[in-house]
Amino acid sequence: MTSLTAAVEQGTELFRVARAVNRDRLVRYAGASGDFNPIHYNDRFATEVGLPGVIAHGMLTMGLACAALTDWLEDPADLLSYGVRFTRPVPVPDPGEVTLEIGAVIGAVDTAAGTARVDLLVSVGGTSVLGKSQAHVRLHPPSA
Amino acid sequence: MSAVNADFVGRVFTGTPPYVASRAKIAEFAAAVGAGSAVHTDPVAAQALGYGDVVAPGTFAVIVAQRAEAEYIEDPDAAIDFSRVVHANEGFTHRRPIVAGDLLHTAVHVDSITERAGIAMVTTRTAISDGAGEPVCEVTSTLAVRGEDS
16 A cells, blocks of 8 residues: 655556456445446346446446555545546446456646646556546655 | 426535445445455554544445435426436545544535537536534536437
8 A cells, every 4th residue: 555745756657457347246336336227237228228238337437446546545535536427338248247447647746735636547448438537636745 | 308407506405314324334335346445344444544433435425425416316396317317427525534433414506407419417516514514525426318309
């Protein structure tokens, strides 16, 4: 676990991780979040409303990316904000799984405010699924 | 079904009862989003970082916000057909992390309703505060509501 210091530089990659999403995870997220929209578990319903099949909750994709960042940070309170646009649905096959690739890069550093913008890039098979996925994180004084 | 009712812009909904954040729900949510830090499940680890109890993941507030947004979205006069809704944007601004035991109050502000090419974009901002009235988190959410013809 890590803290970001004011010495961090724009463009630095903090980490890159992969997260597998299968139907089991969709059911778990539905229960944990209380979002029981059938497009996230019922293929027949999803197809009827024009989707390619069951898709992941946008908030699950966002939640996985956010958790990857806060797991990397030592103190979860260092996360000041996080916002996304849901630009592309993430179909989840059955049987099988889809792999989300999550990368975190320093997008900007504001030493006066003591914050950095972390761009959380989330893609499936090389195609981005979240737009403007930007977190702001508190910077700590550099250790001596 | 008529278009989304733009008269709701500026309204504030505060009728949802307070939400109590529990250790069990925080652990369940952390497992669902793959948040592996012990601060989400182990009170001792959370206390070592100065928190009174286990800490919720950064998107946990969506549970509190969506529960409160329902007071607006399910209002028949709002004219939001949920079967035509797609989640467009979401954002969290944290004043402090939510911890187990928090009693969380909500105020849902209908910030804007705009329509373009038959799609209504409905943006709400849910202010979450604690039992002492101190702000905890602000959650902004934009829903895209497709009209009958789009």
